[in-house]
Amino acid sequence: MRLRVLAVFLSAVQLGLLSTSLQAAPLTGEQLYDVACRACHSLGTAPDHRVGPPLDGLLNRQAGTVDGYQFSEALRTSGWVWRLPTLLAWLTDPDAAIPNNAMNYVNPLTAEETQRLSEWLLQQP
Amino acid sequence: MLTRRRLLEGSVAGLLASASGGCNDRGSGRRVVVVGAGLSGLNAALILERWGFEVDVVEAKTRVGGRLWTLDHLPGSPEGGGNVMGAQYGRVFHMAHHLDIALRTPPRTLPSDYFIGDQRITRASWASAAANPLPEAWRSIPPQRLMGKLNDTNPLLTTRAWHDPDLMASDQSADVGLKALGFPKAAIELIDANNSYGNNLQDTSLMALYRIMGEFGRLSGPALAVKEAALGNMRLPEAMAEQLTRPVSLGNPVVSIQHSSSRVQVALASGETLEADAAILALPLPAVRTIEVNLPASQTALLNQINYHKVVQLHCIVEAPFWEASGWSGSWWTDSPLGRIFTRPIPNTPRYNMTVWINGDDCDHLHALDEATCTETITQALWQLVPEARDVTSAGQLVRWSMDPYAGGAWALWRPGQAGTAHGAIRAPTGRLFFAGEHTAEAYRGMEGAMESGERASLEIMRVLA
Ligand SMILES: Cc1cc2nc3c(=O)[nH]c(=O)nc-3n(C[C@H](O)[C@H](O)[C@H](O)COP(=O)(O)OP(=O)(O)OC[C@H]3O[C@@H](n4cnc5c(N)ncnc54)[C@H](O)[C@@H]3O)c2cc1C
Numbered sequence: 326m327r328l329r330v331l332a333v334f335l336s337a338v339q340l341g342l343l344s345t346s347l348q349a350a351p352l353t354g355e356q357l358y359d360v361a362c363r364a365c366h367s368l369g370t371a372p373d374h375r376v377g378p379p380l381d382g383l384l385n386r387q388a389g390t391v392d393g394y395q396f397s398e399a400l401r402t403s404g405w406v407w408r409l410p411t412l413l414a415w416l417t418d419p420d421a422a423i424p425n426n427a428m429n430y431v432n433p434l435t436a437e438e439t440q441r442l443s444e445w446l447l448q449q450p
Numbered sequence: 451m452l453t454r455r456r457l458l459e460g461s462v463a464g465l466l467a468s469a470s471g472g473c474n475d476r477g478s479g480r481r482v483v484v485v486g487a488g489l490s491g492l493n494a495a496l497i498l499e500r501w502g503f504e505v506d507v508v509e510a511k512t513r514v515g516g517r518l519w520t521l522d523h524l525p526g527s528p529e530g531g532g533n534v535m536g537a538q539y540g541r542v543f544h545m546a547h548h549l550d551i552a553l554r555t556p557p558r559t560l561p562s563d564y565f566i567g568d569q570r571i572t573r574a575s576w577a578s579a580a581a582n583p584l585p586e587a588w589r590s591i592p593p594q595r596l597m598g599k600l601n602d603t604n605p606l607l608t609t610r611a612w613h614d615p616d617l618m619a620s621d622q623s624a625d626v627g628l629k630a631l632g633f634p635k636a637a638i639e640l641i642d643a644n645n646s647y648g649n650n651l652q653d654t655s656l657m658a659l660y661r662i663m664g665e666f667g668r669l670s671g672p673a674l675a676v677k678e679a680a681l682g683n684m685r686l687p688e689a690m691a692e693q694l695t696r697p698v699s700l701g702n703p704v705v706s707i708q709h710s711s712s713r714v715q716v717a718l719a720s721g722e723t724l725e726a727d728a729a730i731l732a733l734p735l736p737a738v739r740t741i742e743v744n745l746p747a748s749q750t751a752l753l754n755q756i757n758y759h760k761v762v763q764l765h766c767i768v769e770a771p772f773w774e775a776s777g778w779s780g781s782w783w784t785d786s787p788l789g790r791i792f793t794r795p796i797p798n799t800p801r802y803n804m805t806v807w808i809n810g811d812d813c814d815h816l817h818a819l820d821e822a823t824c825t826e827t828i829t830q831a832l833w834q835l836v837p838e839a840r841d842v843t844s845a846g847q848l849v850r851w852s853m854d855p856y857a858g859g860a861w862a863l864w865r866p867g868q869a870g871t872a873h874g875a876i877r878a879p880t881g882r883l884f885f886a887g888e889h890t891a892e893a894y895r896g897m898e899g900a901m902e903s904g905e906r907a908s909l910e911i912m913r914v915l916a
Pocket residue numbers: 485486487488489490491508509510511514515516517518530531532533534535536702703704705732733734737738741761851855856857859860861886887888889895896897898899900
């Protein structure tokens with residue numbers, strides 16, 4: 326497997342296409358979380374100093390219910406439950422999903438990245 | 451210098467790491483030059499290093515921090531640049547916490563009284579004062595709150611609404627727009643006197659003002675308190691720079707950049723050239739304009755059109771609260787060329803920091819003076835306005851952001867027609883050049899905007915190179 330990748334790569338080098346032909350692998354859920362979410366959210370280190378609520382054990386969690394975190398009224402009363410479709414909707418356009426939320430976030434990720442990140446995040450214990 | 455051999459090894463390592471699902475060294479062997487060691491450049495550099503990139507940060511000044519500049523040589527260490535960390539600055543707070551930079555609630559700036567014309571007005575008597583120029587229905591609104599009236603009609607209800615094509619009618623001259631909204635002439639003049647979001651209202655987009663006011667409205671939700679770094683805000687970028695594997699190259703301005711679809715060459719004033727797979731220009735636009743770089747003509751034209759806010763500050767030290775005997779508060783909001791005077795106590799001392807904060811086009815004549823004459827001009831105007839300050843107040847440091855070639859102003863402004871559309875275009879990557887800095891941020895402005903932009907730029911690079 327590795328050897329084949331290397332072989333393909335080397336032939337690209339021989340063709341002089343080095344940097345341009347090298348297709349970057351898609352960023353992983355972990356990477357996307359690290360760059361785009363980690364500064365404001367934690368995964369399993371409560372109590373926490375961050376501006377956003379902890380996101381561990383998110384799957385099937387009722388929105389706006391982490392003990393000790395002061396959510397906006399909008400999130401608390403949203404009735405949302407975090408699963409793939411709700412998380413995708415939230416991240417794609419938080420203001421459209423739950424108006425008057427307090428995340429103040431514009432998602433810089435592509436649709437595929439958002440999907441990959443969400444799938445990864447919902448698996449975190 | 452990156453040799454072909456090293457590039458090859460690096461790329462193979464990167465490929466193998468991704469093929470085997472490795473993570474931390476995914477960018478390994480890939481080299482990025484970050485131009486500018488402000489919050490945006492440093493945040494991008496830290497993220498990229500975390501994911502295995504080799505990062506060189508180059509900085510023109512002999513210090514890091516850029517538009518964060520703590521005046522450590524003055525009592526009370528006042529901030530010459532960014533001062534307040536907003537209640538929702540998640541990225542700034544996390545970075546400070548992570549790097550053990552203590553934050554504190556700022557000592558309270560004394561509330562403002564007013565000088566209108568040459569009349570002094572106390573806060574308490576604003577509504578009834580003869581010198582209050584506002585018509586009846588507006589009289590009780592203090593000058594610094596007048597712009598807040600925009601929230602009665604603010605069409606920007608969400609974080610990204612300022613790019614909404616349906617709302618572009620608001621991307622017009624604020625002067626015209628405010629009149630159309632029924633703001634009285636006196637109110638418009640007072641707003642123009644000390645407007646931090648434009649140099650003058652004719653040349654400022656109403657959309658930009660709506661954006662700021664909307665943000666204030668939205669973010670007042672579950673508010674944490676505003677903060678500052680207890681030992682000075684510059685400690686944050688300093689600590690960030692210390693985390694980097696390779697030290698920031700200081701005092702070494704970038705003079706030109708060549709780039710293709712796969713390589714970047716960054717030429718420094720020292721004569722050295724850095725080669726890399728990508729570069730981030732984490733610079734305010736006036737500083738970008740001084741670098742010779744081949745950008746698409748349309749992007750260059752746009753970059754040249756963006757205005758920066760003019761700010762001149764004179765930082766003074768007050769030995770004793772001269773205002774108390776006469777019943778004044780100690781800070782003043784004026785419609786005079788002196789702008790605003792912010793005074794706050796230096797903790798655990800009897801002294802105060804007093805900052806004369808002049809902004810917008812009122813700065814023009816001050817920019818034309820040499821430093822000593824400028825300081826003298828402001829001081830004389832201060833003695834004239836507040837004679838009782840004279841015996842106990844001394845000038846400490848003049849700060850003129852527009853005259854700093856590596857800043858060119860305090861922050862980006864949006865002119866009519868720019869707020870809606872220019873913003874996305876000025877940060878569009880071109881070849882292997884990427885853009886960061888507060889002016890490229892989407893959700894936030896200021897320090898948090900700078901941090902946000904560093905995340906976005908590193909993401910763009912990781913997409914192409916990781
Ligand atoms: C007076 C003032 C008050 C402010 N108040 C607040 C506030 O209360 N709250 C808030 O959040 N924000 C505030 N800000 C804004 C905040 O300070 C900035 O948004 C933020 O620091 C910008 O970071 P940056 O990385 O985008 O740019 P910068 O900090 O400007 O970093 C750019 C760096 O690039 C360097 N550089 C320039 N040219 C070159 C070159 N040719 N080669 C190499 N390096 C170069 C510069 O020296 C600088 O270090 C204030 C700013 C000012 C000026």
